Amino acid sequence: MTVAEHLFILKRGAAELIPEEEFTARIGEGKPFTVKVGFDPTAPDLHLGHTVLLHKMKHFQQLGHRVVFVIGDFTGMIGDPSGKSDIRKALTRDEVLANAATYKEQVFKVLDPKLTEIRFNSEWLAPLTAEDMIRLAAKFTVARMLERDDFEKRYNDNKPIGIHEFFYPLMQGYDSVALNADVELGGTDQKFNLLVGRELMKASGLRPQMALTVPLLVGLDGVQKMSKSLNNYVGIYESSDEIFGKLMSISDSLMIEYYTLLSDKSVEAIDSLKSSMASGELNPMQAKKELAEEITARYHGQHSAREARERFEQIFSRHENPEDMIEFTYTRGEELLDIIVKLNFAPSRNEARRLGQQGGVTLNGEKALDLCLKPEGEQILKVGKRKFAKIKES
């Protein structure tokens, strides 16, 4: 493989290679890179947004590089000693290990366990002494640290920044020193931290690591980054039907992005999909089903993905109601909002109302914008695109 081909694979879907000419030169040296990727030991419920990085790690593995998955257990076990951060509650050693186990289980759906080295950064951070910490801190200035977007914003807004918070990027950077990393991967929001690692390695007399950033995956809405709190995500622990169905709801242009960032298809194969769609040879719906099936299969296996696809096609593509529709009996006077919530079709009355007002609730195929039950017999309630129930008064 030529350097250009090698670089071409690494650049697939990448946001930035820092600095790109160094990547070219060092690929040319022909030695496998030590590739470091850091993960928090909290919240191990991954969604597709997290897997963008995993796919990039996989590209490095496929090219013969050594990928080290660093679990930041050290700061996780300290938590936020100022007590101000909910995210940084102190974890016990057992919690960290349990989270790490869940992590592995999820991560190895994408990565090959045999090729993935897992390290805990307490290995080299816990033994540091006060003197080591001072020497580490001396390698970076206050002004440089305050350039980090979130610090700068908080400082200018007069919101407190604990001095210990300056240590998190430094310790993450020290991970690179300890591993003598050649490359660090991270989301574009991690760029500052990746460069801290680069600078600390330089200051420690090591060959400074390069950095490769991947974009933050756009969520199902096609606008904001995928996140649990925005409810525009696909969790990799969700059912095949959920994963398949959610992926079928994305726009055609987002589909291409997802192909680039989440599919195992080659860039050439994706380009060929694109031209087939452009020429009208291929229906985008067809391409989307291929993508949804590939991703569903990754987390639930080929058989389950195929079944999800079939159920989806039965309901949506053929405009039929599903065979296994839920039946629900309500009592006179019960409100439609409450029925929707009881059926778990919406998390709250408010959310159910919002869906209804947007035309997302139908009764026997008619939009129930007013969210009122009609005094009829058995009706088909549909909420959103994929939730159906046969409801009737008792």
Add this chain to the structure above:
Amino acid sequence: MTVAEHLFILKRGAAELIPEEEFTARIGEGKPFTVKVGFDPTAPDLHLGHTVLLHKMKHFQQLGHRVVFVIGDFTGMIGDPSGKSDIRKALTRDEVLANAATYKEQVFKVLDPKLTEIRFNSEWLAPLTAEDMIRLAAKFTVARMLERDDFEKRYNDNKPIGIHEFFYPLMQGYDSVALNADVELGGTDQKFNLLVGRELMKASGLRPQMALTVPLLVGLDGVQKMSKSLNNYVGIYESSDEIFGKLMSISDSLMIEYYTLLSDKSVEAIDSLKSSMASGELNPMQAKKELAEEITARYHGQHSAREARERFEQIFSRHENPEDMIEFTYTRGEELLDIIVKLNFAPSRNEARRLGQQGGVTLNGEKALDLCLKPEGEQILKVGKRKFAKIKES
């Protein structure tokens, strides 16, 4: 002794008691305070400016409090790991111990060794782990640290502040936690650091220390603070003649300040001196000689101080040349500037020239503004107020 009398002694010459009402209340509790004073392990050549603090420590000792002299060897042994500070060159353990020994020797001219506890802060700082350091750092915010005058100035001037520099006030504050201090003493320029100690004790669930600051001693020029670099100082290691003579050069108002800050005379005795001078009963020159003799005696003993006073009176008060004048023979063509330097009357030709141009060099009583030797026989060379030599051509 009443609380008011106790407080009166502590307040002598003090700049600030923080907070004063707390001092009153805690003196009232009747328990001896643990009084912490921190010193740098570098540059043990003390001048009178440093002794203001020692005198305040002595007042506390005389009132029965426990005074702990903390030598900041921990940071001294680390130095400035960024390599940017000349002051913070790393010292070896042996250098720290040697400096501490010199310190003690000088300090015990003012303090009673039996009442003075000496501690090295490496005792409690060296065992701190990375985790301890993070917990320590979490107790203080970046914004609060940047309020410190010098940090603020450097930050606004875009001059680098190493993150490790934030640790020095924190570790100094941690000394107070480790000692469970009731009071910390320092110069007014240390106020911020003393308050860090107070805040850290509070954050650690301890009764927060109070702080007492002493003013920075004004130098011999009566304007700027005493410092070696401004050459307006009296080193306590200087000869009796130097100490006595330098002290005789201060203004009358500065004399009163020196009495307050450096003399063992009681406030009442000083007040009485003041009124005697105001009424014309006492010549200020007389009072100044008393002060100079007291201070000289502290560092060289009563006998030596008395002799210095007599020599001074012989030269200046009686306007006679000293009996034991140095004799110096120069060769034809030698410049006066070089002779002055050879005699150690000035540190350099430039300094000698400056003195001469200001009228500080006389030959047989006439100002040698042009710094030229006259083609005469033996001449009396006088440099400054107290340096005489008989010079002649060989």
